Amino acid sequence: MKGLRKTLQTAAIGALAANSLLAGGIAWGADGTTGAALTVKEFRYLDREQDRISLTHANQPDGTRDGHLSLLVDAGEGLEIKSIVMKTADDKGTDTGHGIWTTWKEPSDVGKYLLAVEHDGKTINGTFKESLGTFKGVNQFELYGSDNNSMKAGEFYYLEIITSAGTVKTAVTPFVDADTSYAPVLIREFSWADLNQDKISIAQFGEDGSTDGHFRLKLAFAQKTEVLSVILRGTDKDGNEQPGIWRTNRAGVGWLLGLMQGDKIINPSFNKDVTTPVGKFQGTVSLDLYANNNGSIKNGQYYVIEVETQFGTVISKPIEFGNQESIYRDDTIFPFKTISLKLNSKAATVDDRSVQLQVAPFSLDGRTMVPLRFISEAFGAKVDWNQKAQRVTITKDGQSIELVIDQKEASVNGETVLLDSPAISRNEVTLVPVRFVSEALNMKVFFDEGEIFITDAKEQ
Incomplete structure (x- = not known):
């Protein structure tokens, strides 16, 4: 699998924040007073696998994959982050001038692209913004920069973070692209079918007098998952792009890729809003795909399919049209577990199993x-409760976490850490900030309009 895109707001990468637990505690927030200088705890390039933004606006996919980076900082007692600028460099930190991405620029500035910043699942700057706000304590940011052809192997990047206490420059981080995806979906089968049906035109279902490329796709979803887009690309046998792209949304170039589930047409035409998802799916789903032939669908041509979900995207290996033996199959067992919860709802799921919470x-x-016990036990951790001391102990894979009700101090592997909010008890159920328990156990957290997703997918 290979990650590509997620349009939900992504939270901290687990290993980064877990390291921060031992480096001085946890305190997320955006309400503080101007104070000590900013400390950069971690900055790195994560992947170029998502289409979240355009060159000037966040939440506006444009058909081009974005650079995705992670920034972990300690703002101390509080200070304003006015802007963040990302530049290209060589491995020694010398500017190469291959691109500048920034959260703020003067209207007269040219050649600078938007650096979109997300914090706790929310986009801070929908476009260029003079100030990102005031932050206190340890904060995790996700950064996105639309590709200007310099998001590629061999490039390095660094940040200049302009704050109310001065400017901080990070070390360089190299370009990387992940080999795995957080998406709880597998492409079980992708194959070509025929080139003799006329079901679709360039932009909508309906005959137009030309035959369509007909493909078949079987997907397996570990849990109910929102599919944002499905993209068919022409490639060579090694997966390098060739002419021809068909997509279910209209972000960037391409003709309509029509999806049918049995006799049901899933996307009759392009949606006017390019961010409108294809739909939500669960279990095993079989689809027929139709791509209007622009002359590039023919025997001997190779294609890959990309299935973009709210967590990331999986991509098939190339198949050769017209070759009866050219079928992509994946019988992999899902290598990770995902749980989903929703604010103010007792309904939850563990993979595809429904669960009712006490609180x-x-x-x-x-x-x-x-709920601390629910999350911990769902991922195989052992939870012990000491009634007299009001202490919870969690152990998993050599990790040990101890918390006491109504106390901000906790212990992670024997090291004292500070929670931004203490563990509390409601109806005899212990609750903690989601970031603390998930990241202390090396999980990843995702937010999406009131929904919370936690996964133990291996770090990219």
């Missing part, structure tokens, strides 16, 4: 509080 997750002073 629903809720928001407390800007923190998302979740």
